[in-house]
Amino acid sequence: MSTASQYVLEARDISKHFDGVFALNEVDLQIRTGEIHALLGENGAGKSTLIKVLTGVYAPDSGTMHLEGEGITFKGVSSAHKAGVVALYQELSIVPNVSVAENIVLGDDMPTRAGLVDWKELRRIAREQLDRLNQGQIPVQRMAGRLTPVQQTMVAVARAIAVKAKVLILDEPTAALTDHEIQDLFRVLRNLRAEGVAIVYVSHRLEEVFELCDRATIMRNGRVMTTTDVADTTIREVISTMVGRNQEDLFPTRGIPGASTAVEIHNLSGQRVKDVSLSVKEGEVLGIGGLAGSGRSELLRIIAGAQRHTSGRIVIDGQETNHKSVAAALSHGVALVPEERRSQGVVLSQSIGENIAVGNLTSISKWGLVTRARIKSLASNSIAELQIKSRGPHQTVGQLSGGNQQKVVLAKYLARNPKVLLLDEPTRGIDVGTKSEIYGLIRGLAAKGAAVIVVSSELPELIGLADRIVLMHEGHISGEVSAAGADEEQLLSYCYGRAAS
Amino acid sequence: MQTRAAAGEGARRYTSALGAMKSGGTIIGFILLVAVFGMMRPEVFLTFGNLRNVLEQVAILAIIASVQTVVMVVGNFDLSVGATASLSGAVVAQLLIGGQGIAVAIAGALVVGALVGAVNGYLTAYLKLSAFVATLATMTSVSGLAFIVTDGTTLFGLPQGFMSLGQGRWLGLPIPIFVAIAIAVMVWFVLRNTTIGRRWHAVGGNAEVAKLSGVHVNRVRFLAFVVAGAGAALAGVVLTSRLASATATSGDSYMLLAIAAVFLGMTISKEGTANIGGTLIGVGILGVLSNGLNIIGVSTYVQQFLTGIIIIAAVAFSRLGNKGVS
Numbered sequence: 169m170s171t172a173s174q175y176v177l178e179a180r181d182i183s184k185h186f187d188g189v190f191a192l193n194e195v196d197l198q199i200r201t202g203e204i205h206a207l208l209g210e211n212g213a214g215k216s217t218l219i220k221v222l223t224g225v226y227a228p229d230s231g232t233m234h235l236e237g238e239g240i241t242f243k244g245v246s247s248a249h250k251a252g253v254v255a256l257y258q259e260l261s262i263v264p265n266v267s268v269a270e271n272i273v274l275g276d277d278m279p280t281r282a283g284l285v286d287w288k289e290l291r292r293i294a295r296e297q298l299d300r301l302n303q304g305q306i307p308v309q310r311m312a313g314r315l316t317p318v319q320q321t322m323v324a325v326a327r328a329i330a331v332k333a334k335v336l337i338l339d340e341p342t343a344a345l346t347d348h349e350i351q352d353l354f355r356v357l358r359n360l361r362a363e364g365v366a367i368v369y370v371s372h373r374l375e376e377v378f379e380l381c382d383r384a385t386i387m388r389n390g391r392v393m394t395t396t397d398v399a400d401t402t403i404r405e406v407i408s409t410m411v412g413r414n415q416e417d418l419f420p421t422r423g424i425p426g427a428s429t430a431v432e433i434h435n436l437s438g439q440r441v442k443d444v445s446l447s448v449k450e451g452e453v454l455g456i457g458g459l460a461g462s463g464r465s466e467l468l469r470i471i472a473g474a475q476r477h478t479s480g481r482i483v484i485d486g487q488e489t490n491h492k493s494v495a496a497a498l499s500h501g502v503a504l505v506p507e508e509r510r511s512q513g514v515v516l517s518q519s520i521g522e523n524i525a526v527g528n529l530t531s532i533s534k535w536g537l538v539t540r541a542r543i544k545s546l547a548s549n550s551i552a553e554l555q556i557k558s559r560g561p562h563q564t565v566g567q568l569s570g571g572n573q574q575k576v577v578l579a580k581y582l583a584r585n586p587k588v589l590l591l592d593e594p595t596r597g598i599d600v601g602t603k604s605e606i607y608g609l610i611r612g613l614a615a616k617g618a619a620v621i622v623v624s625s626e627l628p629e630l631i632g633l634a635d636r637i638v639l640m641h642e643g644h645i646s647g648e649v650s651a652a653g654a655d656e657e658q659l660l661s662y663c664y665g666r667a668a669s
Numbered sequence: 670m671q672t673r674a675a676a677g678e679g680a681r682r683y684t685s686a687l688g689a690m691k692s693g694g695t696i697i698g699f700i701l702l703v704a705v706f707g708m709m710r711p712e713v714f715l716t717f718g719n720l721r722n723v724l725e726q727v728a729i730l731a732i733i734a735s736v737q738t739v740v741m742v743v744g745n746f747d748l749s750v751g752a753t754a755s756l757s758g759a760v761v762a763q764l765l766i767g768g769q770g771i772a773v774a775i776a777g778a779l780v781v782g783a784l785v786g787a788v789n790g791y792l793t794a795y796l797k798l799s800a801f802v803a804t805l806a807t808m809t810s811v812s813g814l815a816f817i818v819t820d821g822t823t824l825f826g827l828p829q830g831f832m833s834l835g836q837g838r839w840l841g842l843p844i845p846i847f848v849a850i851a852i853a854v855m856v857w858f859v860l861r862n863t864t865i866g867r868r869w870h871a872v873g874g875n876a877e878v879a880k881l882s883g884v885h886v887n888r889v890r891f892l893a894f895v896v897a898g899a900g901a902a903l904a905g906v907v908l909t910s911r912l913a914s915a916t917a918t919s920g921d922s923y924m925l926l927a928i929a930a931v932f933l934g935m936t937i938s939k940e941g942t943a944n945i946g947g948t949l950i951g952v953g954i955l956g957v958l959s960n961g962l963n964i965i966g967v968s969t970y971v972q973q974f975l976t977g978i979i980i981i982a983a984v985a986f987s988r989l990g991n992k993g994v995s
Contacts, residue, residue: 495884498883536865537862538864539862540862580882
C-alpha cells in the first residue's frame with residue numbers, strides 16, 4: 169500500500185449548498201483503516217449532509233474523495249455500497265416484514281438454485297455473518313421486525329459486513345438501546361475494528377464517544393473545527409468546540425419554588441406504575457430519572473390523561489380531578505410534551521401554524537370558527553418568543569431541524585399557559601445550543617409560577633435543570649434527592665433500585 | 670451574506686416554480702382535455718348547452734366526492750357512499766309514494782344516510798376496524814337494504830314538486846349544480862375555517878399527535894363519517910329527483926368515481942392531502958372526459974378503460990414531480 173492510503177476514505181474540500189446556504193464549507197475528513205472515528209456537532213452542523221455526500225446520496229458541489237488512495241465519485245447509494253461505503257440509519261436499517269436472513273442477504277446476492285431462492289444457502293450465509301458478530305443466537309428465520317432494537321441493529325451491521333464494507337457509518341445507533349445493549353453493540357464494533365473495518369460513529373451521547381472512539385472530527389456551521397485523538401481531549405472541550413462555549417453555561421440559574429402545591433398524586437397505580445405518590449410546588453422543577461421501562465414515561469402519561477390509572481388520586485391546585493383524557497387534563501391546566509417528537513409531538517406534513525393551532529383551537533376560535541389570521545398571529549408570537557428558526561408560520565414542520573421541531577411542540581403547549589407542564593425527554597436528539605434554550609424556556613415557565621416535571625435519561629440534565637429529583641425503579645419511587653450538588657453515582661444506584669451506600 | 674441570501678431567494682423561487690408546475694400538472698391536464706375536445710368538435714363541445722350538460726352530469730358526483738374528501742382528510746375512506754346514495758334515493762321515493770310530504774321524505778332519507786355514516790364511524794373510530802373492512806361490510810348490507818326497500822323494482826310516480834329539485838332550473842342552470850356548489854363551499858369553509866375542520870386535518874395528519882394535543886380523536890373521526898353518510902344521502906335524493914325514479918343500484922357507480930376524484934385532487938396539494946379544490950377539478954376531469962369521449966363517439970367500454978389510464982397517469986405524474994422536488 170502506498171503512503172496515500174493510510175486513509176481508507178479521504179474527503180477533501182467538500183462543499184455543498186442548498187438554497188444558496190452552505191451546508192458544508194470546504195470540509196476535510198480522513199478516516200483510517202481500522203479506527204472508530206466519531207463525527208460530532210450540533211444539529212445543523214453538517215454531519216448528516218457530510219454522511220450523505222460520503223455515501224453517494226448527494227453529489228458535492230466541489231471537492232474530491234479518495235477510497236484507498238484512489239479518486240472516486242459515487243453516482244448514487246448503490247455505487248457507494250459496491251465500493252464498500254455503507255451507512256446505517258437509526259430508523260431505516262432493516263426491512264421489518266421479511267426474515268432476518270433475507271435482511272442480511274438483501275438484493276443482488278440472493279443465492280438461487282434452478283432460478284428459485286436457495287433458502288438453505290441463504291440461511292447459511294446469514295448465520296455465518298451473525299456468527300462473525302457473535303450474534304449466533306439471533307434466529308435467522310424470524311421476521312426482522314420482531315427482533316429487539318439492538319438485534320435489529322446487529323442485523324443491519326451483519327448486512328454491511330456481508331457486502332464487505334470497508335467504511336461503516338453509524339448514525340445515532342444507540343438512540344433506542346438500553347445500556348446493556350449498547351455494550352453488546354460496542355463489543356461488535358470493536359471486533360470489526362480489529363478486523364480492519366473503519367467505522368464512522370455519529371452520536372449526541374458524548375460519554376459513548378469517549379468510551380468507544382479513537383479519533384473525533386468536530387463540526388460547527390458546516391465546517392470542520394478540529395480532528396483530534398479522543399485520548400487528548402475532554403467532554404468539556406468537545407462541547408465548547410461544538411457550541412463555542414462552556415457546558416456550565418447550558419443551564420439557567422435555579423429559582424425559588426413557591427409555597428403552594430400545584431399538583432399532588434396519591435398512591436397512583438396503572439400500567440407499569442405502582443403506588444406512586446409525589447407533589448410539586450408552584451415554580452418548582454421536579455426531575456424524574458430511571459432506566460427505560462422503569463415507569464417514568466407511563467407516570468407522566470397518566471398525570472397527563474394519556475393513559476388510564478387503575479387506582480390513586482390526582483389533585484391539581486387542591487382540586488381532585490382524576491382526569492382520564494388528555495383533553496380533560498388540558499382543561500385543568502396539565503400539559504404533556506410527549507417523548508416521541510416525530511410521532512407524538514408534531515404533524516410533520518403540516519405547517520408550524522397548523523401544528524400550534526391544534527392544541528389551542530378553543531382559545532383562538534369563536535363559535536367554532538377559526539380564521540387563518542388567528543392561526544398566523546398565534547404562530548408568529550410563538551416563533552418570536554421561542555426563537556424558532558423558520559421561514560414563517562406557513563413553513564412545513566418536516567422541513568425544520570429537530571431542535572426547532574421540538575420548539576414547535578413546546579410552543580403548542582406553552583401557548584395554553586399550563587399550570588402543570590410535564591416534559592418527557594424534552595431534549596433528546598437535539599443539539600447543545602437548542603438544549604440550552606429549552607432549559608431557559610422551562611425555567612422561565614417555572615418562574616411564572618408553573619409546576620414542571622421533567623423525565624430524562626441524561627442524569628447531568630436532571631442535575632443541572634431540576635430543583636429536586638426522584639428516581640424510579642420498576643414502577644416505584646426508589647429515591648429522592650435535592651438536585652443541587654447531587655451525585656450521578658448515587659442517582660444511578662437508585663435507578664437500579666439499590667439504596668445509596 | 671447578502672449575496673447568499675439573494676441566491677437563496679432565487680433558488681426558492683425556482684423550487685416553488687417547480688412545485689407549482691407539478692401541483693399544476695393536474696390542472697394543466699384538465700385544461701388540455703378541454704382544449705383537445707374543443708378543437709376536435711368545437712361546434713358541439715364548446716357550446717353553452719353542452720357545458721351545462723357536463724355540469725349537470727357531474728353535480729351528483731361532486732356532492733359525493735365533496736363529502737368523501739372530508740373522510741379522506743381524516744385519513745380514512747368510505748366505500749359505502751354509493752350504496753348509501755342508492756338506499757337514500759329509494760327511501761325518499763318510497764316515503765313519497767307512501768304519501769309523506771316532500772320535506773319529511775327528504776329529511777327521512779338524510780337521517781337514514783347519517784345513520785349509515787354513524788355505523789361506519791362507530792366501527793372505524795370506536796371499534797378500531799379498518800375503514801376498508803368496515804365500509805365494505807356496510808356497503809354490502811346497505812345495498813341489501815336498498816333492494817329490500819325497492820323490492821328489486823323501479824320506484825316511480827313521484828310528485829311533481831319533488832322532481833323540480835333534480836330537473837328544475839334557476840338562472841338557466843339545473844338546480845343540482847347549485848346544490849353541488851353549496852355543498853362544496855360548505856365543505857371548503859368547514860375544513861378551512863372551523864375548529865372541527867382543523868381537528869379533521871390534525872387527526873388525518875397524525876392521530877396520536879392530535880390526541881396528545883387534546884383532540885377527542887374518536888369523536889372527530891366519527892363525525893367525518895356521519896357527514897359523509899348524510900352527504901351521500903343528499904346526493905341520492907337529488908339523483909332520484911333527477912331520474913324521477915329510484916332503483917336499488919342507481920347510486921352505486923358514484924363510489925369509485927368519487928374516490929378517484931379525490932385522489933386526482935390530492936395530486937394538486939403540495940403535501941398530497943385531500944382538498945376540496947382538487948376534488949372539484951378531479952370531478953371536472955372525469956366529467957369532461959366522459960362527455961367529450963361521448964361526443965367524439967368513443968364507446969363506453971373504451972371510455973371506462975381510458976378513465977383508469979388517466980387516473981394512473983395523473984397520480985404517477987405527481988409522484989415523479991414529488992421525487993424531483995425533494
